[in-house]
Amino acid sequence: MKPDFDLNSMLLHIEEAIRPYPKAAMFELAERGYTTLFEQLISCIISIRTLDETTIPVSLRLFARARTPEQLLRLSPEQLTELLEGSSYPGQKAYTMRGVAEAAVNQYNHELPAEFEKLTALKGVGPKCANLALGVAAGHSAISVDVHVHRVVNRWGYIQTRQPEKTMKVLEEKVPETQWTEINRLLMPFGKHICTGILPRCSTCPVLLWCRQVGVTKHR
Known part of the structure; x- marks a missing residue:
């Protein structure tokens, strides 16, 4: 019994x-200084159907070029897709990320809202990524x-x-x-x-x- x-x-x-094993990707990236809600949400999108062993280096490669919505939107869809190579469905993820960045700039005054309902209303953002980003970046209970x-x-x-x-x-x-x-x-x-x-x-x-x-x- x-x-x-x-x-x-x-x-x-x-x-x-x-303790001997690698940390979950979003928490590892946060320890490396990638702590904004935008960075955490973008990394979680990268992680979809992608192993952490790939998620972390792909995230780092992207963040070397773009860490803010404005910087990401300066990349062409082709450039963004190329930076996401190695993760699954890089073209689809590039489209999703550009939508997230456009919403941040045009709807939310350049900063994503720390609200579950508003994040999950963005095309391609599901409950898992919204909650993970809110928990790690915004300190929300999620x-x-x-x-x-x-x-x-x-x-x-x-x-x-x-x-x-x-x-x-x-x-x-x-x-x-x-x-x-x-x-x-x-x-x-x-x-x-x-x-x-x-x-x-x-x-x-x-x-x-x-x-x-x-x-x-x-x-x-």
Whole structure:
């Protein structure tokens, strides 16, 4: 019989376990000084269907040329697409980014609004990127759910959901608001390196005491 979930203890154990591994891309970029809402949102757009190992160098390459909406709009669509090569769908992302930059300049006086509804109203900006940018750049309490977070909390048996958007809503109801931003910071690298999609490392998992191992048939 597994004990009741103790989220505080679980997150403390996970914090220690992920210490040897690379940080989630947005948090790594923030530590390098890319902390504006625009930079964080642009990097999150780069990260869509793209590994962190690619997201970080592509973001750095772009930011060497453009860190503000005005600078980005000085790049042609072709130049922007070329800078985004290596990430998935660079042409589509270039189009999305130009739309974000145009909205910042023309609608919001050159600065993106730190509001979830207004960010997600921008074409190509979903709840994950809006919340992640708001949490990292603006210090808002926000839960960002990617594939890793979605898989981990469902594997634990902490929640039972089928879609990341639903996971976000349920976690907002269950997790104290003070821990919302920590969810992505901790569970993304935990899910990538320890609670992996295939053959999770259950034998050395720091939260096995609480985990129901839902759907796990084989593990390391």
